Amino acid sequence: MDSPEVTFTLAYLVFAVCFVFTPNEFHAAGLTVQNLLSGWLGSEDAAFVPFHLRRTAATLLCHSLLPLGYYVGMCLAASEKRFHSPAWRLFLLLAVTLPSVACILIYYWSRGRWARHPLARTLALYALPQSGWQAVASSINTEFRRIDKFATGAPGARVIVTDVWVMKVTTYRVHVAQQQDVHLTVTESRQHELSPDSNLPVQLLTIRVASANPAVQAFDIRLNSTEYGELCEKLRAPIRRAAHVVIHQSLGDLFLETFASLVEVNPAYSVPSSQELEACIGCMQTRASVKLVKTCQEAAAGECQQCYCRPMWCLTCMGKWFASRQDPLRPDTWLASRVPCPTCRARFCILDVCTVR
Ligand SMILES: [Zn+2]
Ligand SMILES: [Zn+2]
Ligand SMILES: [Zn+2]
Structure with missing residues (x-):
């Protein structure tokens, strides 16, 4: 094996994984899609829904370009090699197909002022007959700007609860459900032991957010048990709890188990x-x-x-x-x-x- 190829492959693999899953170091360095394209995406605070319509599309496109980037990089790193083997041709085909499919999908989403984007479609389910999904979007934008919202979670799975909405923001999607017609159920609790090498004992809760409207897809949110009380305060309806789940809300409770x-x-x-x-x-x-x-x-x-x-x-x-x-x-x-x-x-x-x- 030629060493520049191996070195490039390993380096690119690490870069690609970090670019997609964005560990804290990448966030600190600003190497995220939303940071690199911040000029076009606008500000989340100014316009939450338009920001995420564009962000999800841009993220999908950027990530779909990664295999092509690898191919081009490989051609430069090992220029004396010829890339005519069937495996490489197949890879090139895949590398070109992925962004093409992404482009077609994004074009489809963006037609009619993004009306076909999954987020816009979910919002349309909550729209009044006389107004469109954009009216719902602007009410979410307004609520997101309020400082009393509940927000938590890692960048790849943020949870945002406002007076009216429960939302989860992931890499490619934004899940939205209206508070008044959701049932929240704590389905799982996982305890991470207090040990000398981890600073805090943590219990992670998984909460299922299911809407009474079957067209709205159910989703799971995850949060620290110490934030549970704050979440309950922000919600109008009580959270149900699966029989086997025990919630430790304070550090003392967590410690007792350890x-x-x-x-x-x-x-x-x-x-x-x-x-x-x-x-x-x-x-x-x-x-x-x-x-x-x-x-x-x-x-x-x-x-x-x-x-x-x-x-x-x-x-x-x-x-x-x-x-x-x-x-x-x-x-x-x-x-x-x-x-x-x-x-x-x-x-x-x-x-x-x-x-x-
Ligand atoms: Zn002793
Ligand atoms: Zn006692
Ligand atoms: Zn004693």
């Missing part, structure tokens, strides 16, 4: 048969279920100390106590930190929390 899963793998502590477990003195609801035993290091080593208290707390209360002694702004330090025993003040770490048997 705390419990870590304590589970610590060695258990067997209580002497003469000793009876009392109710947890924190909540008085359940029986005490944890004992602090220094197991992280040798008895004399390290900062942790041996606690001689009998089991007095349940796992949840101990977790809450542990979380309450942490710096809320530095969740990355939580797991590694030491806190005093709530009763005797002996310092302990998570490794020293043992469930009683």
Whole structure:
């Protein structure tokens, strides 16, 4: 294999993937379709719907040109090679077909002042008989400019909720549904563990937005569980929740789950048969279920100390106590930190929390 070809192929592949999926570095460098074509696209704030009509079309066209760019680049990078093999001809055909199809599609969309664009068609479903989709578009434009809208999400999957609309902006599409006729259901929650290398424990919620109008396509929005409360405030109807989904709205809630899963793998502590477990003195609801035993290091080593208290707390209360002694702004330090025993003040770490048997 010739090395310039391989080098170019790898470099182009990385560029193409980054250009399509735009990681943060590409956003910071301004290497996105909307940044490169900002002059033609106009401003999202000034005119939300026209901006996205043009942006989706431009993105589709730019991305469809990537294979052709590769072909041209390859011809320049390895000019002494001849590109007459059937595989290369097939590739060239594909590279030319893709942008051609994109152009035809965009031309079709743009006819009649973009009336055939999928976004315009969705808006037309909400239009009054006497006015067209443009009236709906201008009401969305106005609402998008308001500062009290709810907006979140990565650039490739933004979620925007205004007083009237629920919208999701993706690379090639803009999903729109009117608040008054949608049902929102939390269908999934995924927890990302709090670990020393990730700064924040996060729970990601997937919410299905389904319109009562069958012509409006249902779509999923994703957001952080800590933003859930803010979303609920912006919505007029309650969000339903699938039976198996548990939502942790605060950092403390998220932490408790991690705390419990870590304590589970610590060695258990067997209580002497003469000793009876009392109710947890924190909540008085359940029986005490944890004992602090220094197991992280040798008895004399390290900062942790041996606690001689009998089991007095349940796992949840101990977790809450542990979380309450942490710096809320530095969740990355939580797991590694030491806190005093709530009763005797002996310092302990998570490794020293043992469930009683
Ligand atoms: Zn308790
Ligand atoms: Zn103690
Ligand atoms: Zn310890």
